[in-house]
Amino acid sequence: MGKTLAGKLVSSHAGRNVSAGESAIVKVDYAFTHDASGPLVVKKLKEIGGGKLFDPKRVIIFIDHAVPSPRLEVSNDHAVLREFAKSSGCVFEEAGTGICHQVVAEKYAAPGRMIVGTDSHTVMAGALASFATGMGATDVSVAMTFGKTWLRVPETFRFVIDGKLPKGVYSKDIILHLIGMLGAEGATYKAMQFEGSTIENMEMSERLVLPNMSVEAGAKVGLIASDSKTEAYLKQMGRGDQFTELHPDANAQYEKTFEIDAAKLTPQVALPHAVDNVKPIGEIGEVKIDQVFVGSCTNARLEDIKIVASIIKGKKVAPGVRLMVTPASHKVYMEAVKDGTVQTLLEAGAVITPSGCGMCFGALGGVPADGERVFSTTNRNFQGRMGNPKAFTYLGSPAMAAATALKGVITHPAEVL
Amino acid sequence: MGGRAWKFGDGISTDHIAPGRFFHLRSNLPELSKHVLEDARADFAPNVKKGDFVVGGRNFGLGSSREHAPTIIKMAGVEAVIAKSFARIFYRNCVNIGLPVIIADTDQIDEGNILEVDLSAGKVRNITKKIELNFPPLPEIMTKILLEGGLIPYIQKHGGLPDI
Numbered sequence: 271m272g273k274t275l276a277g278k279l280v281s282s283h284a285g286r287n288v289s290a291g292e293s294a295i296v297k298v299d300y301a302f303t304h305d306a307s308g309p310l311v312v313k314k315l316k317e318i319g320g321g322k323l324f325d326p327k328r329v330i331i332f333i334d335h336a337v338p339s340p341r342l343e344v345s346n347d348h349a350v351l352r353e354f355a356k357s358s359g360c361v362f363e364e365a366g367t368g369i370c371h372q373v374v375a376e377k378y379a380a381p382g383r384m385i386v387g388t389d390s391h392t393v394m395a396g397a398l399a400s401f402a403t404g405m406g407a408t409d410v411s412v413a414m415t416f417g418k419t420w421l422r423v424p425e426t427f428r429f430v431i432d433g434k435l436p437k438g439v440y441s442k443d444i445i446l447h448l449i450g451m452l453g454a455e456g457a458t459y460k461a462m463q464f465e466g467s468t469i470e471n472m473e474m475s476e477r478l479v480l481p482n483m484s485v486e487a488g489a490k491v492g493l494i495a496s497d498s499k500t501e502a503y504l505k506q507m508g509r510g511d512q513f514t515e516l517h518p519d520a521n522a523q524y525e526k527t528f529e530i531d532a533a534k535l536t537p538q539v540a541l542p543h544a545v546d547n548v549k550p551i552g553e554i555g556e557v558k559i560d561q562v563f564v565g566s567c568t569n570a571r572l573e574d575i576k577i578v579a580s581i582i583k584g585k586k587v588a589p590g591v592r593l594m595v596t597p598a599s600h601k602v603y604m605e606a607v608k609d610g611t612v613q614t615l616l617e618a619g620a621v622i623t624p625s626g627c628g629m630c631f632g633a634l635g636g637v638p639a640d641g642e643r644v645f646s647t648t649n650r651n652f653q654g655r656m657g658n659p660k661a662f663t664y665l666g667s668p669a670m671a672a673a674t675a676l677k678g679v680i681t682h683p684a685e686v687l
Numbered sequence: 688m689g690g691r692a693w694k695f696g697d698g699i700s701t702d703h704i705a706p707g708r709f710f711h712l713r714s715n716l717p718e719l720s721k722h723v724l725e726d727a728r729a730d731f732a733p734n735v736k737k738g739d740f741v742v743g744g745r746n747f748g749l750g751s752s753r754e755h756a757p758t759i760i761k762m763a764g765v766e767a768v769i770a771k772s773f774a775r776i777f778y779r780n781c782v783n784i785g786l787p788v789i790i791a792d793t794d795q796i797d798e799g800n801i802l803e804v805d806l807s808a809g810k811v812r813n814i815t816k817k818i819e820l821n822f823p824p825l826p827e828i829m830t831k832i833l834l835e836g837g838l839i840p841y842i843q844k845h846g847g848l849p850d851i
């Protein structure tokens with residue numbers, strides 16, 4: 271019987287053939303943590319094996335969640351991580367390097383790899399055909415110590431997406447539409463595999479959004495086969511030699527197949543306080559916005575920021591609206607400085623913050639006031655997510671964010687494109 | 688014997704359990720646990736007693752992989768989390784830290800009911816209502832881990848991951 275992408279990836283790391291539903295011990299290529307879970311990981315590493323790592327070159331610590339540190343407790347946590355990185359010799363990505371998942375895509379993920387991280391959006395690296403999944407501090411500490419973890423091979427939901435996306439519609443709208451359709455637990459324990467002509471024509475920057483948000487439907491992994499676009503991206507990152515071809519077998523077995531006509535999609539918005547509370551923009555009425563945030567591992571790559579800049583170039587953010595932009599990584603930030611994107615944004619009235627998670631999850635900066643509404647390109651709008659349980663978060667694409675920043679109400683991107 | 692049921696609705700996220708605004712308390716778990724589930728029910732943290740139960744609806748624990756979330760539920764003295772369904776990472780985290788997670792029809796449990804759980808028999812006894820709810824056993828590997836009190840105690844005792 272043929273194998274799905276998930277089946278192939280798990281089998282190759284288990285050293286035997288495993289199919290959906292079976293559990294296996296698998297070898298891990300990279301295990302990572304960050305400042306939100308890292309101090310707990312360090313504590314557990316010491317409990318498990320006295321802090322021993324299976325291979326320091328395959329263990330990564332990122333400082334990304336609270337950058338720059340907003341208070342002394344966090345600074346002390348950062349210091350613990352720096353100290354551990356030094357004494358263990360593991361890979362250390364200092365504050366400002368960027369959001370872990372973005373940096374994993376730039377530097378570590380490649381087809382065929384097994385990656386675990388203490389963060390639910392670890393799934394994003396599935397866009398590069400890595401089996402990448404989020405786990406808690408204990409599981410990741412075990413993986414860092416032994417180079418192994420255990421996994422149940424997920425059944426696969428296959429999404430065949432064909433056709434040309436209409437103007438103003440992006441991969442963010444596809445995944446929001448799918449999450450709205452499946453519900454927040456519709457793909458729990460499953461692999462979501464994305465394919466079809468729409469995906470084949472998509473650049474990596476857009477592709478990454480789909481696996482990134484697969485966890486919002488409960489999925490264990492989101493996967494895309496590797497192809498010439500994957501190779502082009504890896505080359506661009508200076509890692510062309512790490513490309514291998516990896517695709518599901520033609521006769522693979524799927525639990526379900528969904529066919530999506532991309533040409534029929536419209537811009538989608540997730541309304542507070544649930545990511546699956548999704549509506550087409552035409553059905554949300556007039557929603558006034560106080561703050562717009564372009565950031566996070568989901569949608570703050572160079573291409574995203576450039577879309578925003580191209581829409582607001584020569585114009586000004588609407589009175590009463592704050593526009594916050596957080597480039598996903600140092601690399602993205604540098605390129606946006608060099609090509610003038612940053613200047614365009616600043617001229618329009620945007621505030622640009624250091625690379626990191628920024629205001630995505632409420633640990634520092636940009637916390638909305640009681641009753642305020644935020645439009646955000648991030649992946650979660652749970653109550654309290656941005657630091658205030660009395661505020662409201664709406665999710666959508668970067669183009670919609672730019673249109674909204676100009677108009678002060680959630681706006682269809684085609685109105686300004 | 689038995690503990691009190693604290694009822695929660697569907698879709699309780701890790702942001703309800705351990706909000707990002709208390710990020711700076713993550714290395715101070717006793718302090719963080721004073722805010723456990725605060726954004727879902729402000730009366731829970733100050734009043735929960737050792738041996739009580741958190742009783743949720745669907746998709747309990749969705750969101751972040753932060754293990755602090757189940758850890759502070761356990762630190763608050765909670766005996767087990769019972770819900771109609773769980774998010775994947777949260778479920779696994781609970782087992783890893785030795786906090787029992789039980790999938791059952793929680794519509795049969797009301798706020799304040801007195802419950803008892805028998806893990807090996809797969810039963811939740813609702814003493815107040817005099818009914819029993821059966822629950823399916825956990826996957827074998829998870830039972831092995833839970834019986835040792837979590838994954839780290841398991842590894843300390845057996846020297847590595849359970850065989851599969």
Ligand code: SF4
Pocket residue numbers: 335369370371389391565566567568626627630631648649
């Ligand atoms: S940007 Fe947001 S969703 Fe992404 S890793 Fe950071 S906190 Fe998590």
